Amino acid sequence: GENVEQHPSTLSVQEGDSAVIKCTYSDSASNYFPWYKQELGKRPQLIIDIRSNVGEKKDQRIAVTLNKTAKHFSLHITETQPEDSAVYFCAAFNSGGYQKVTFGTGTKLQVIP
Amino acid sequence: GAGVSQSPSNKVTEKGKDVELRCDPISGHTALYWYRQSLGQGLEFLIYFQGNSAPDKSGLPSDRFSAERTGGSVSTLTIQRTQQEDSAVYLCASSLATGGWNQPQHFGDGTRLSIL
Numbered sequence: 001g002e003n004v005e006q007h008p009s010t011l012s013v014q015e016g017d018s019a020v021i022k023c024t025y026s027d028s029a030s031n032y033f034p035w036y037k038q039e040l041g042k043r044p045q046l047i048i049d050i051r052s053n054v055g056e057k058k059d060q061r062i063a064v065t066l067n068k069t070a071k072h073f074s075l076h077i078t079e080t081q082p083e084d085s086a087v088y089f090c091a092a093f094n095s096g097g098y099q100k101v102t103f104g105t106g107t108k109l110q111v112i113p
Numbered sequence: 114g115a116g117v118s119q120s121p122s123n124k125v126t127e128k129g130k131d132v133e134l135r136c137d138p139i140s141g142h143t144a145l146y147w148y149r150q151s152l153g154q155g156l157e158f159l160i161y162f163q164g165n166s167a168p169d170k171s172g173l174p175s176d177r178f179s180a181e182r183t184g185g186s187v188s189t190l191t192i193q194r195t196q197q198e199d200s201a202v203y204l205c206a207s208s209l210a211t212g213g214w215n216q217p218q219h220f221g222d223g224t225r226l227s228i229l
Binding site: 001034036042043044045046049089091100101102103104105106 | 146148154155156157158161169171204217218219220221222223
């Protein structure tokens with residue numbers, strides 16, 4: 001089955017700096033890669049996603065890159081703000097005959113004012 | 114324009130009791146997922162429904178866990194003879210499922226289950 005590894009598990013950055021979180025996956029049939037932000041005690045919220053036919057996607061301060069050959073995708077947050085502090089999860093979906101999904105173990109991001 | 118609704122929001126029960134958790138997805142969403150999230154951990158996939166059928170039950174931890182979905186809408190997750198290790202937040206998510214491409218999932222607030 002699919003295996004998704006997420007690094008780092010914790011990340012501290014100064015406000016205004018960039019943060020990068022990386023995920024690797026094992027199943028070359030995976031074709032959809034969302035990123036979720038989860039604040040303490042809250043539901044996961046989709047912040048950006050990318051499909052396998054695209055190499056990069058950007059939405060304001062957030063971007064995701066996908067390298068299908070190397071089987072990794074990364075979340076990039078620029079000009080970080082304290083409200084970016086949360087746990088971020090990546091996921092890999094394989095539509096195949098039916099949808100299979102595997103989540104990464106999460107990265108706790110702390111933005112220091 | 115309601116989102117995914119889960120009930121109850123909190124459930125405390127004694128070990129050995131059965132519990133039933135409910136998920137009401139966004140109207141029109143045919144795909145529905147159940148996940149389990151232990152404290153400080155990631156999301157553990159439990160089961161996925163496409164309409165009323167569950168093509169993937171591989172994530173259910175044991176035969177004490179079952180789920181059903183009727184009418185292509187509301188789903189219930191049942192845990193029989195609960196154990197303390199079942200304590201976690203149970204999250205439900207729904208999405209459109211069109212054209213063979215995966216669609217973004219929308220999560221509910223979860224049910225926080227505590228087994229005494």
